[in-house]
Amino acid sequence: MKLKKLSSLLLALIVMLSVFSATSYAAAQPSTTVLLDGKPIQLGEGSAEPFVDNGTTFVPMRSLFETLSIDLSWNNTTKTVSGAKGDLSFSLQIGSKTATVNGEKVTLTTAARIVHNVTFVPLRFVGQSTGYNVSWAQATHTISLTSPVVQAAAQSKGFMWKVEKNGNTVYLLGTIHVADKATYPLRPELEAAFKSADYLGVEVDLTQYTQEQIGAILDDLGTYKDGTTLKDHVSADTYKGVTAILKGLGAPENTLDKYEPWVVSLTIPSLMISDAGYQAELGIDQYLMQQALKSSKPIVQLETAEQQYGLFDNLSADLQESLLVDAIKAYNDPSSGEDQNAVDALLNMWKTGDETTLLTLTNAQQNVDHEYYQAFIADRNKGMTNKIEGFLNSTEHKTYFVAVGSLHMIGDDGIVTQLTKDGYTVEKQ
Incomplete structure (x- = not known):
């Protein structure tokens, strides 16, 4: 599987961070x-x-x-x-x-x-x-007709585990936050587990945020308030790369000047994903949240939008610019479509439930940058695992369907790994 062209940031956005989809959540629903x-x-x-x-x-x-x-x-x-x-x-x-x-x-x-x-x-x-x-x-406002011959093959498998304790059950679903319409339907086991749950657990409950609220969070955490601009905080070459992209899009070259590098590094990949035909509103998390709203199933969040955006805001200046440089390079150098092919491969990994590839990608994150790995994976996994163990040790005797990015599930610091180390029996579904 050829994934080297995909920047570490873009990979994280697709399979790890709910906030990537937040800015498009309030957009108009697609036509049927x-x-x-x-x-x-x-x-x-x-x-x-x-x-x-x-x-x-x-x-x-x-x-x-x-x-x-x-x-x-x-x-x-x-x-x-x-x-x-x-x-x-x-x-x-x-x-x-x-x-x-x-x-x-x-x-x-x-x-x-x-x-x-x-x-x-x-x-x-x-x-x-x-x-x-x-x-x-x-x-997704999509009606899917599946012929008898391909019904089984057409269902996305995903990554799901089950944990039980004290009469409580937690289903763990590793998700991907950006998808296409062909991702649906999901396999019956996933749908049945979700339907049986008393609660849906997600990284961030995007149904509780409006477009204006997300914009306010970005303005609060990601804009300069001391009179400086992006140009003052990145190299001349990096700034030139940003303005060249904006010029190519027909936008004023100073459009993103008020934003810190991490905000710009989020904006550029979102353009790439959209151009490739993928949509954040089609992501698995978004689908499950909409289904939960439809069935009046309570949604609990393991993190907040402020926390996830705060991860970026707390990164060192060097790492922020490095992520921005990666985003610029990925945007400007499609190299015969390899970046899009990489996204295709990620989505195919999820659809087919390819755990071998998932483990390879998860382990590779440890080699990207220690600060990056610690902030985006290791520390977050600990926090989410603690909350999941809280569900398992409660006296409520409830079932939770917890859906978080796939890169959080396995590997040395994965949620499944930590639960196993803590004495829980985790069964692959």
């Missing part, structure tokens, strides 16, 4: 997307564009049937649509909430209809009736 076996499909446009009514997604009948290779029959007299695929069949009537699947009557939430001479049918009903698994991800 339909995936077929992980790939986006177009089901009509203009007056024939899919729409949602009463929680049901409607799509143009003919476009859907052609895409799913469903045999279509239409009775114009009764306004009845019939479909068949293999040994599965169904029928529904325009304006009626009663339909049939393999001869059995079922009740629809909302009836099929004709709009502007286009027949629209409920996507979930048609998909499930012809053998597809249909899932809805609120966090």
Whole structure:
């Protein structure tokens, strides 16, 4: 796996720090997307564009049937649509909430209809009736249709462990904070463990922060208040690298002057990730938080946004500039797409549950910089482990689903490693 081109900072943002996604959390939700076996499909446009009514997604009948290779029959007299695929069949009537699947009557939430001479049918009903698994991800506004042949292969595995003590259960999920739409659905074991939990535990509960609050934290911790600017605190070459990126984006060269190097070093990778098609709002943590809100599951945070941004603010001046230099180099030198390939590889590692690669990446962090490793991994792992042990030793007899960056889980200072050393039995799930 070729990962040397990926800067240590960018790696940390993707798999370790929730605050990387915080600044985009309050952005508008993406429009509804339909995936077929992980790939986006177009089901009509203009007056024939899919729409949602009463929680049901409607799509143009003919476009859907052609895409799913469903045999279509239409009775114009009764306004009845019939479909068949293999040994599965169904029928529904325009304006009626009663339909049939393999001869059995079922009740629809909302009836099929004709709009502007286009027949629209409920996507979930048609998909499930012809053998597809249909899932809805609120966090990504994505409907996924998975064919029977690839259903098992399409589910992301991730990294999950289970610990029990005193009638309490903690599921530990190593996450990745940036993902794409093809990351979903997650494997059933992950979803079942999450559903069984009384609490969701995350690094930072981003649902409790607004865009304005995150901006205020950044302004408080990451701006100069003594009359100096970025130019006064980094080398001429480093500053020139920042202004060149801004100029290339059509932004004023002094746009980031008020910010300290660590803030700028966060800003540049966020542009890279966005350009590569990855989104922080699609990260596993974001998905779980949205699901928790939907089911009224309480969310507990192991850290705060102030603490995570404070990690950067407390770094030495030399390390802050080093991280900024890394970010500039990564932005300016895609080298045949190796940086994007590295992100692809990280996401593929998570989807396939490749623990060997995860351990290699975790161990490699010890060789980056002692100050960096101590601040971002070792010290944080101790704090999070203490809180997890608090869950396990409580008298509540509750189940917690704790989701934190994957790089925190294994290795010499990993949460799983520390729990094992402290006498807990940790089982891989």
